Amino acid sequence: xxxxxxxxxxxxVSEGALVLLRCNYSSSxxxxxxxxxxxxxxxxxxxxxxxxAATLVKGINGFEAEFKKSETSFHLTKPSAHMSDAxxxxxxxxxxxxxxxxxxFGTGTRLLVSP
Amino acid sequence: SAVISQKPSRDICQRGTSLTIQCQVDSQVTMMFWYxxxxxxxxxxxxxxxxxxxxxxxxxxxxxxxxxxxxxxxFSTLTVSNMSPExxxxxxxxxxxxxxxxxxxxxxxxxxxx
Numbered sequence: 759x760x761x762x763x764x765x766x767x768x769x770x771v772s773e774g775a776l777v778l779l780r781c782n783y784s785s786s787x788x789x790x791x792x793x794x795x796x797x798x799x800x801x802x803x804x805x806x807x808x809x810x811a812a813t814l815v816k817g818i819n820g821f822e823a824e825f826k827k828s829e830t831s832f833h834l835t836k837p838s839a840h841m842s843d844a845x846x847x848x849x850x851x852x853x854x855x856x857x858x859x860x861x862x863f864g865t866g867t868r869l870l871v872s873p
Numbered sequence: 874s875a876v877i878s879q880k881p882s883r884d885i886c887q888r889g890t891s892l893t894i895q896c897q898v899d900s901q902v903t904m905m906f907w908y909x910x911x912x913x914x915x916x917x918x919x920x921x922x923x924x925x926x927x928x929x930x931x932x933x934x935x936x937x938x939x940x941x942x943x944x945x946x947x948f949s950t951l952t953v954s955n956m957s958p959e960x961x962x963x964x965x966x967x968x969x970x971x972x973x974x975x976x977x978x979x980x981x982x983x984x985x986x987x
Binding site for chain 1: 877906914915916917918921965967974975976977978979980981983
């Protein structure tokens with residue numbers, strides 16, 4: 759079984775500051791890991807994914823995440839926040855390499871960016 | 874990737890009625906999924922819909938309440954039956970193209986039940 763824990767339902771940063779959104783996972787098999795972003799009144803957009811290749815994954819809009827097996831973590835970072843980054847971010851896990859991607863989502867972290 | 878559209882984008886319904894949500898994909902896909910996102914909550918998988926077979930429902934969801942159709946490889950519908958205010962949620966469909974190990978999501982249908 760898989761599960762995801764996102765620490766912090768809300769994270770506030772200033773524009774230009776480092777963004778760090780935390781995600782820890784639990785999986786009985788090697789996982790695939792995803793970060794999705796949801797802007798207000800919109801669906802989910804894939805930011806990046808880890809599927810057992812490089813452990814440092816770069817995504818869209820300057821975001822990246824590092825898969826750390828020893829820490830069972832997949833934290834999302836961005837060096838410099840922009841006002842347009844304000845959104846809800848979801849970490850998700852699926853059992854990797856099974857041909858069937860049943861996603862389990864975390865509870866989400868709302869990123870607030872102040873001027 | 875895949876381009877996914879949903880209809881309607883939002884609706885306000887009376888309790889006891891039913892609403893059918895449509896999901897259309899711009900390419901053929903094997904697997905389609907339906908999720909529910911209750912207000913302020915994360916996404917919960919309702920069911921997986923494969924073309925040519927019965928949908929597979931997750932624990933806590935039943936076919937009588939959420940019947941699903943999957944008539945071809947580009948289309949699916951989810952019906953929310955005998956609605957109550959507790960069904961007020963965003964309903965999202967997603968697809969797995971099978972070649973990228975990734976699910977792509979539609980824009981969602983925002984349902985309010987009065």
